Amino acid sequence: MKDSPKLKSLLEKRRQTDALRTLKITSPDLIDFSSNDYLGLARNSSLKSEILKVSQSRSLTTGSTGSRLITGNNSLIEETENYLAQFFSQEASTVLSSGYMANLAFFSSVPQKGDTIIYDELSHACIKDGCRLSLANRYSFKHNDLQDLELKLQKGDGNIFIAVESIYSMDGDMAPLASICDLADKYQAFVIVDEAHSTGVWGSNGQGLVHTLNLQNRVSAVIYTFGKALGIHGACITGSKDLKSFLINFARPFIYTTAPSDHEIISIQKAFELRAQNQTLADSLFEIINYWNKKLPKFSTPSAIKAITIGGNTETKTIADNLQNQGLDIRPILSPTVKAGTERLRICLHSFNTKKEIDFICDTLKTDYPVLFN
Ligand SMILES: Cc1ncc(COP(=O)(O)O)c(C=O)c1O
Numbered sequence: 001m002k003d004s005p006k007l008k009s010l011l012e013k014r015r016q017t018d019a020l021r022t023l024k025i026t027s028p029d030l031i032d033f034s035s036n037d038y039l040g041l042a043r044n045s046s047l048k049s050e051i052l053k054v055s056q057s058r059s060l061t062t063g064s065t066g067s068r069l070i071t072g073n074n075s076l077i078e079e080t081e082n083y084l085a086q087f088f089s090q091e092a093s094t095v096l097s098s099g100y101m102a103n104l105a106f107f108s109s110v111p112q113k114g115d116t117i118i119y120d121e122l123s124h125a126c127i128k129d130g131c132r133l134s135l136a137n138r139y140s141f142k143h144n145d146l147q148d149l150e151l152k153l154q155k156g157d158g159n160i161f162i163a164v165e166s167i168y169s170m171d172g173d174m175a176p177l178a179s180i181c182d183l184a185d186k187y188q189a190f191v192i193v194d195e196a197h198s199t200g201v202w203g204s205n206g207q208g209l210v211h212t213l214n215l216q217n218r219v220s221a222v223i224y225t226f227g228k229a230l231g232i233h234g235a236c237i238t239g240s241k242d243l244k245s246f247l248i249n250f251a252r253p254f255i256y257t258t259a260p261s262d263h264e265i266i267s268i269q270k271a272f273e274l275r276a277q278n279q280t281l282a283d284s285l286f287e288i289i290n291y292w293n294k295k296l297p298k299f300s301t302p303s304a305i306k307a308i309t310i311g312g313n314t315e316t317k318t319i320a321d322n323l324q325n326q327g328l329d330i331r332p333i334l335s336p337t338v339k340a341g342t343e344r345l346r347i348c349l350h351s352f353n354t355k356k357e358i359d360f361i362c363d364t365l366k367t368d369y370p371v372l373f374n
Helices: 004-014 045-057 075-087 099-109 125-133 146-155 177-186 239-252 262-277 281-296 313-325 355-368
Strands: 092-096 116-120 139-141 160-165 190-194 221-226 236-237 305-309 329-333 345-349
Touching: 045 262, 075 092, 075 236, 075 239, 075 262, 092 099, 092 239, 099 125, 099 190, 099 221, 099 236, 099 239, 116 125, 116 146, 125 160, 139 146, 146 160, 146 177, 160 177, 177 190, 281 355, 313 329, 313 345, 313 355
Parallel strands: 116 139, 116 160, 160 190, 190 221
Antiparallel strands: 092 236, 221 236, 305 345, 329 345
């Protein structure tokens, strides 16, 4: 096997800064405080049996056999896209194989040369990667800082796109979506919201924050992902019928890839159906979130994501290892995934976590790391 020498030296550099990423197998014995399975749907036996039942009762193919524009399109996908558009109160929706691909598809194709993308500095890597693939100018604005956003809007050329997340993936805080829409109106900009961490969680049926705040007609596109609270895989972009037609014509991550399989599409249908029938799952999650916020006010956020900043890759890893040894599945988030100096424990709460488990985490942290609470 031949590798370029650079590969070795870059890996070595990672090793030296204790930043080398390795794959770990999740132990089922630990209490889950890490997965994005906020509502436990990935382990929900009714969802699993519903998906299997439908998959077996219809004569489905194992693979979609081609891209959406060739042989991969069918009535099942179209029916599901229509359902999702209605569910999120938008004109149209386009399904992609993941949230990463959805953001890549939107940002690489919609903003054109001469346009401007202004994105929150804490935006997910896939928003940034999509922007990099675009010929538009791009600037970041300070996290959730409306004044800085306005300064950047004043400098924007062409069509201006504002990219934000409803809930930030590493901090768990919420974007001021209504105020961002107000600013967008003032500067005739277009707001794009990534709802990865609010899909399925907010709203009476899990329609997310844009819908809950009644902002559907004030944003241009929303990216919903299915791999987190919905417990499956995939994503969709919602917006106008013209946006959908544009994506079909110009979004390379949509055009040049094999379409999702029937099994994936059935899973989307069933996951949304089950979520809509089980508001109690979201209620339980919010009960746990509120319990945490009262117990650990220093690390309070409106969402299921809690960040405990430690600083330093080695230090953060050591604490996470210690917590894992005590039965808690808590993972370290290291630089370069987050900015150096902000390395953290990212704790995710779930509908299935108990108050006793929160007490345990809280007591363990307070006993072992009292300095965190100063
Ligand atoms: C904010 C945000 N957007 C998009 C994604 C990517 O979604 P997916 O995992 O479906 O590719 C993630 C994944 O962690 C995310 O946190």
